[in-house]
Amino acid sequence: MARNATPRKAPRQRLEKPRRSAGAQSAQTSLRDRFTAWRLHHRDSFYDALGRMRRARASSAMTIVVIAIALALPSGLSVLLDNAKVITRGWDGNAHLSVFLKLDTDDSTQRKLAEQWQARPDIQRTQVITRQQALAEFQALSGFGDVLQALPDNPLPPLIVVFPDSTDPVSLKALQNRLEESPAVDLVQLDVEWVRRLHAMIELGERMITALTLALALAVVLVVVNTIRLAIESRREEIVVVKIVGGTDGFVRRPFLYTGFCFGFAGGLLAVILVQIALWWLGGPINELLRLYSSDQTLATLGISSLLTLPLFSGILGLLGAWLAVGRHLGEIEPNF
Amino acid sequence: MIQFDRVSKRYPNGKDALSKVSFTLPAGELTFLTGHSGAGKSTLLKLIMMIERPTHGQVLVEGQSLNAFGNRHIPLLRRKIGMVHQNHQLLFDRSVFDNVALPLVIAGYARADIGKRVRAALDKVGLLDKERLNPIMLSGGEQQRVGIARAVVNKPPLLLADEPTGNLDPQLSAEIMDLFQDFARVGVAVLIASHDLSLIARYRHRLLTLREGRLIHDAEEAAHGA
Ligand SMILES: Nc1ncnc2c1ncn2[C@@H]1O[C@H](COP(=O)(O)OP(=O)(O)OP(=O)(O)O)[C@@H](O)[C@H]1O
Numbered sequence: 358m359a360r361n362a363t364p365r366k367a368p369r370q371r372l373e374k375p376r377r378s379a380g381a382q383s384a385q386t387s388l389r390d391r392f393t394a395w396r397l398h399h400r401d402s403f404y405d406a407l408g409r410m411r412r413a414r415a416s417s418a419m420t421i422v423v424i425a426i427a428l429a430l431p432s433g434l435s436v437l438l439d440n441a442k443v444i445t446r447g448w449d450g451n452a453h454l455s456v457f458l459k460l461d462t463d464d465s466t467q468r469k470l471a472e473q474w475q476a477r478p479d480i481q482r483t484q485v486i487t488r489q490q491a492l493a494e495f496q497a498l499s500g501f502g503d504v505l506q507a508l509p510d511n512p513l514p515p516l517i518v519v520f521p522d523s524t525d526p527v528s529l530k531a532l533q534n535r536l537e538e539s540p541a542v543d544l545v546q547l548d549v550e551w552v553r554r555l556h557a558m559i560e561l562g563e564r565m566i567t568a569l570t571l572a573l574a575l576a577v578v579l580v581v582v583n584t585i586r587l588a589i590e591s592r593r594e595e596i597v598v599v600k601i602v603g604g605t606d607g608f609v610r611r612p613f614l615y616t617g618f619c620f621g622f623a624g625g626l627l628a629v630i631l632v633q634i635a636l637w638w639l640g641g642p643i644n645e646l647l648r649l650y651s652s653d654q655t656l657a658t659l660g661i662s663s664l665l666t667l668p669l670f671s672g673i674l675g676l677l678g679a680w681l682a683v684g685r686h687l688g689e690i691e692p693n694f
Numbered sequence: 695m696i697q698f699d700r701v702s703k704r705y706p707n708g709k710d711a712l713s714k715v716s717f718t719l720p721a722g723e724l725t726f727l728t729g730h731s732g733a734g735k736s737t738l739l740k741l742i743m744m745i746e747r748p749t750h751g752q753v754l755v756e757g758q759s760l761n762a763f764g765n766r767h768i769p770l771l772r773r774k775i776g777m778v779h780q781n782h783q784l785l786f787d788r789s790v791f792d793n794v795a796l797p798l799v800i801a802g803y804a805r806a807d808i809g810k811r812v813r814a815a816l817d818k819v820g821l822l823d824k825e826r827l828n829p830i831m832l833s834g835g836e837q838q839r840v841g842i843a844r845a846v847v848n849k850p851p852l853l854l855a856d857e858p859t860g861n862l863d864p865q866l867s868a869e870i871m872d873l874f875q876d877f878a879r880v881g882v883a884v885l886i887a888s889h890d891l892s893l894i895a896r897y898r899h900r901l902l903t904l905r906e907g908r909l910i911h912d913a914e915e916a917a918h919g920a
C-alpha cells in the first residue's frame with residue numbers, strides 16, 4: 358500500500374510566505390530578521406550546550422575525561438617517539454663504511470683515492486688509515502704486539518673509513534656497491550644492520566601510533582554518539598514540541614551538534630593538559646638521555662600548534678559523532694497523538 | 695482554507711482510519727469534529743499537520759495539495775497551523791514566556807518583536823502576569839491557556855485542537871471555548887476535535903461527525919438539529 362499519493366504539481370513558493378487572510382494576519386519575517394535569528398540561534402545553541410554540560414556535571418566530566426585519555430595516549434606516545442628520533446639521530450652520525458683496499462695498494466694511491474671520494478656529494482668525509490697505522494692501532498688495542506711483530510709481513514690491508522652523507526639504509530647500500538666497483542678496493546664493510554633495525558623500529562612505532570590514533574579517534578566518535586543519543590532521548594518532549602510548531606530539522610539538530618563539538622573540544626583541551634603533565638613528569642629522565650646521546654638537543658614537546666589543533670581535531674570528531682547520533686535518532690522522534 | 699477531497703487513510707497495520715472523507719473549512723469559522731473513540735478524529739488532524747499522509751485523495755491547505763509537498767516543506771506548513779493538544783504541551787525547563795515564544799524563535803522573528811507578540815498572546819488568554827513563572831506552577835486550565843497562547847502567538851490562519859477541554863471542568867471549558875470563538879471571529883479557521891457532546895451542544899457551530907472513518911454528518915448549527 359503506497360503511503361504517499363502521487364505528488365501533483367502545485368505552486369510551492371506560496372507556502373514559503375504565509376498569505377494574509379482577513380482579520381488574522383499571518384506575520385511575515387524579513388530575510389534579515391531570519392538571518393539574525395539564525396545567528397542568534399547558533400549562539401543560543403552554543404550557550405545552551407555549555408549550560409547543559411555544566412548542569413549534568415558528573416556525566417559530562419566523565420565523557421570529557423574518557424575523550425581526553427583516548428587522545429592523550431597517542432599524542433603522548435608520538436611526543437615520546439619524537440624524542441627517541443632526536444636521540445637516535447646522534448647514533449646515525451657514527452654510521453660509516455670501512456673500505457679495505459688490496460694489500461698491494463701503496464700509500465700515495467690510498468691518499469689520492471680518499472681525496473677523490475671526499476669530493477663526491479654522497480660522502481661527507483674520509484679518513485685514511487695506512488697499513489702502518491693499522492698495525493700500530495691493532496697492537497695497542499689488542500695487546501698482541503709481540504705476536505704481530507714476529508710475523509714477516511704486515512697482514513693488515515690499507516683502510517679508508519668513509520663517512521656517508523646520508524645514513525638511510527638504502528643509500529648506504531648503494532654507496533657500498535659503487536665503492537666496490539673501484540679496482541683498488543678489496544672489500545667494503547658496512548655494518549648497516551643496526552641502522553636498519555633502528556629505522557625499522559621507528560617506522561613500526563610510527564605505524565603503531567597511527568593505528569592507535571585511528572582506533573582511539575573512532576572511540577571518541579562512539580563516545581560522543583552515545584552521549585548525544587542519551588541527550589536526544591532526554592529531550593524527546595522538547596523535540597516533539599519544536600517539530601509541531603514548525604521547527605526545521607536544522608533547528609532541532611543544532612544544539613546537539615554544538616554539544617558534540619563542545620565535548621570533543623573540551624576533551625582535546627584536557628588531553629593537551631594531560632600530555633603536558635606527563636612530559637613534565639618524564640622531562641627529567643628524557644632530558645638526561647638527550648644530554649647523554651646528543652648534547653645540543655632538548656626535550657621535544659607537543660608544540661604550540663598542537664595546543665590548538667588537538668582540541669580542534671577532537672572537536673571535529675565530536676561534531677562527527679553528534680552528526681551520526683542525530684542522523685540516526687532524531688528522525689525517530691516525530692509528533693503523534 | 696482547508697479542503698479534504700475523498701481522503702482515505704489506511705495505517706500500515708491495515709486499519710482503515712478514514713474512508714473517502716470530503717469537506718471544506720472556510721476561514722473565520724469554528725467547526726467541531728466529533729465521533730466515537732477510534733472514529734478517526736486525530737487521524738484527520740494528523741493529515742492536516744502532515745504527521746501522516748493520506749493513502750488516497752488529497753488534503754488542500756490554502757488551495758495547495760499537501761501531496762505535492764516534500765518533507766522539507768513540513769515545517770513551513772506547520773508554522774501556519776496552531777495546534778492545541780492535551781499531551782506534549784508545555785516544556786517545564788523554561789518559563790511561560792519562553793514556551794509561548796518558541797514558535798516565534800523558530801520562525802526567526804526579531805527579539806523585540808517576540809516580546810511584543812508573546813505578551814499580546816498571553817494577554818489574550820489572561821496570563822500576562824504569569825510570564826516569568828515555570829508552567830509547572832500553573833493549574834491545569836492555566837497550562838491549557840498557555841498552550842493556546844503558544845498556538846496562536848504567530849497568528850496562524852488555522853487553529854487545530856484535539857480534545858482541548860479533555861480534563862477541564864465545565865467552567866474552564868467554557869472559557870477555553872470563548873477563546874476559540876474569538877479567534878474564529880477575527881478570521882481564523884478553527885477545527886476542534888472532541889467527543890464532549892454536552893460541550894458541543896452548547897454552541898451553535900458546524901459539526902462534522904465521523905463513524906468508523908466515514909463522515910456521516912456535516913451539519914451547520916448542529917445544536918438546532920439535535
Ligand atoms: N499510528 C497508528 N497505527 C495504526 N493504527 C492507528 C494509528 N493511529 C490510529 N490508529 C487507529 O486508527 C483508528 C482511528 O484512530 P484516531 O486516533 O484517529 O481516533 P480518534 O477518533 O482520535 O479516537 P479518540 O477519540 O479515542 O482519540 C483507531 O482504530 C486507531 O486504533
Ligand SMILES: [Mg+2]
Pocket residue numbers: 694735736737856
Ligand atoms: Mg484522538
